[in-house]
Amino acid sequence: MPAMTAPILSLTGITKRYPGVVANDGVSLSLQAGEVLGLLGENGAGKSTLMNILSGLATPDEGEIVLGGATMRFHAPKDALEAGIGMVHQHFRLVPTLSALENIALGDPRHTRGRLRLRPLKARLEALASELNLSVPLDTPVGALDIGSQQRIEILKALAREPRILILDEPTAVLAEDERDGLFRVVKRLAARRVAVILISHRLDDVFGACDRAVVLRQGRVAGEGRVADLSREALVRLMVGGDVAAPSRSAEHAIGAPLIEVENLTVRFGRGDRRLEDVGFTLRAGEILGLAGVEGNGQHELIDAITGLAEPASGRVKHLYARPGDARLSALRAAGLAFVPEDRHARAMVPALSLSDNVLLTRLREPAFRRHGLVDRRAALALTTSLIERFNIMAPGAGAPIGTLSGGNQQKLVLARELSTEPRVLIAAQPTRGLDVRTVAFVQERLLERRDAGVGILLVSSDLAELWALADRIMVVANGRLKGPIAVAESSFAEIGHWMSGS
C-alpha cells in the first residue's frame, strides 16, 4: 500500500453530456503513484466515457484534470500519450497486418521520425518484457496471434512510452482464468515500479485479485469508494447496482430427457495455420445445460458453426435428432426447433440499422404467423416485439427504434427474447452474457435456467468458468485441439476443469 502523498492524478467535477444523457456527472477521483485503482460499474455507468476523457478521445464539458501538479486539457489521444497516460483498450487498437514491433513503434516519434528505427526498440522491448515476464512474439503480424498475446502486446505498447499512469479497460473480459492471473502479476510488478494503474472492470474478482482501492460508478456519478481490504463483495455489488441482485438459484430437481443433438467424430479447422479441433463427440439432451468451456480461440467458434450448419466440418457427423434427417441447413434446423444466440452479436445476431421489430422478424420470416397475402405482416411483428420488450424489460424507445441505438445489454436481451419466443427445443447460446452488467447477466442466466426446467436442451458456450459452474449440469472443455468431457458438474471440481482449460 503506497503512502499517502500528493496524488499523481486528480479529477475534479468531470461532467460530460451527450444528446439525451449525462454520461459523467461531476466525477472526482484521485490516484497515487504505484497504486492500483479498480474502477467498477455496470454498462452505461460512465466508465468508458471517463476513460475516453482521460485518454484524449473525448473532452469534458466541465471539470478539471490535474496530472502531476499541472492542469491538463487533452484534445487528441496524442496529448494524453505525451502527458504520460497509457491506455489498453477493451477492443485492442492494433493494426492486424503489422508486427508487434511496428505496432509499438507506430506514432512514437523516437522511432518513427524519418527512417524507422526498430532495432533499438526491439532491444528495449525485450528487456522490458523479460523484466515483467511477458512473453510476446515481436515479429509476427499481430492479427495471427491469440487474444492473450494481443493483449500483452497492447500492454507492452503502452509501457514502451513509459507512462506514469496505465489504464486497462476491461482487460479480463477476454481472458481465461490462468491468463487473468498472469495479467494480475504483471499489474503488481508495474505498481512496484511506481506506475499508477486504473483497472476498469465489472467483475468483482478483478478488484479483489489486483486492486488496492476501488471506485464505483453508477449512472455517471461516483457511488462509493474505499480500500479493497475494507470492502465486501456484497457492499460492492450494492454500490454498483443500487440494490441487491439475487444469484441464480440452482434448482436441484430437473429431469434430463431424450438426446437432441449427437456429435460424432467431428473435426473442424480453425485459426490461421490450419489448427484442428479433432474427434469431438458428445450428446446434448433435453432438460440439461451442457457447458462448453475453454480459452478463447480454441475452436469453439468453428465447432458451433459446424453444429449449426453454418460451416462444413472437416469430417465427422452432427445429428439433429429433433429435426428431419438430411437437411442440416440452419433455416431447416430453426424451423424444427433450434434457437441460436451467436457470439458476435453485432455481426451475426442482429442488423444494427434495422428496428427491433425487423430484427425479430429476421429469423421468423418464413413463419405463417408473420405472413399475410404472401407479404410480411409487420403489424404482427410489431405486436410480438412490443410484448417481448415488456416481458424482457428491455429499455428501448419502442419496437420501431433501430436496435443499434440500444445499449449492449438491451440488444442482447432482445436477441435472447427473439430466440426464446419461438418456443425452441434446443438452444445454442455462445457467450450470451459477455460484456453485460451484473443485473442483465443475472436476468439472462435466469431465463436459461427457466428454459432448462421447461425441458429445453441448452448448449452454453462461455469463457467465464464461474458462470458455467453455476449453470451447467455437465461441462466439457476444448484445449490443445481436443475435447475433454463432458463431465457432470457434481462429479468434478472447479480446479479440475480449470486444469483442463489450461491444456495440461
Next chain:
Amino acid sequence: MDWIFLIGLLASAVRFTTPVLYAALGETVTQRAGVLNVGIEGIMLVGAFLAVLGAVATGSPWGGLFIAIGAGAILGALHAFFCVILKVDQIVSGIGLIVLGLGLSGFGYRVTIGSSSQLTAVPTFERVDFGPLTGVPGLGPIVFDHHLLVYMALGLALALGWALKRSGLGLSIRAAGEAPEAADAAGVEVNRLRFLCTMFGGALAAMGGAYLSIAALSGFVENMVAGRGFIAIACVVFGRWNPLGVMAAVFFFGLAEALQIRLQTAAPDIPYQFFVMIPYALAILALVLVAGRAKAPSALRIPFITGRHARSRAHRHKEDTL
C-alpha cells in the same frame, strides 16, 4: 520479330508507362492511407491543360509543371475535403472530380490557347542528353533516350517503395489505411495524414497529365488522357498497393499499349478500334485474375471519425453505449 521492332517496342513502352506511373504511384499512397480517389482521370486532364497554359505563360516547361502540380494538389485537397472532412462517399466525390476535370480542362483550353487564331508554340521538355550513351545499340533508345520526367518517375517508385516500408511516415500511412482507430490511439493524426496523402496523390496525377502535354506531346487536346487515370487505378490493384508492384503493372500496360499501336500498322485490315481496346481488356482480365487474392487496405473508403461516435467496423464491437 526483329531487334529493331523489339527495341522500338520497349522504348515506347517506357514512354507510355510514365504518365500512368505518376498517377498510379500517387493513387497507391492515397489508397494506402485509406482514401480511394477514382477521380484522378479528371486531375490528369487539368494537369495536362494547366501544364500547357503555364508553360506558355512562363515560357518554360518547368513553370507549366509546377503550376500543374499545384493544381493537382488543390484538386486532391478538394477530394480530401469532401471525403476526409465531410465524410462524403468517396466514389461519388471521385466521379465528381472526373466530370469537373473534363469540363474545366476542355472549357479552359477553349477560352485560352484554343481560341487564339495563330498557333501557339508550347515550351516542352527536351530529352536528357546522355551524349554517346544514347547511341549505344539496343540499350541507348530504351534507357538513355527519355525525358527527365521518365527517370524521375522511376526514382519516385523506388523512393515510395522504400518509404512505405521503411520510414516512420510510411508506417503511419499503412496504419491509417488498415486500422485507423489503432493509429489514432497510437497518436497518429489519421485525418490530417489522409488529407495530405490525397493531396499528394492529386499532385502526382497532375504530373502524369503534364508529362502527356509538355513532354510526350507539345500541346493540349480535349480528353487527351483518354482513360489512363482508370488504368492507373487498375494498376494499383494489380500491383497490390506496393509501389514496385505497381510499377511492374504499369509497365505491363505500357507494353500492351506500345504493342497495340504497332499491331495497328501490321494488320491494317482489322479495324484499329480492336487494337485500341487491348490494354483495357487486359486491365479487366488482370483485375479478374488478381481480384480474389489482392487485399486492399482494410479501411479503404471508410471515413475515420474521431472518438466515440465512430461508425466504423472496429466499433461494432463496442459494448458500452455510454
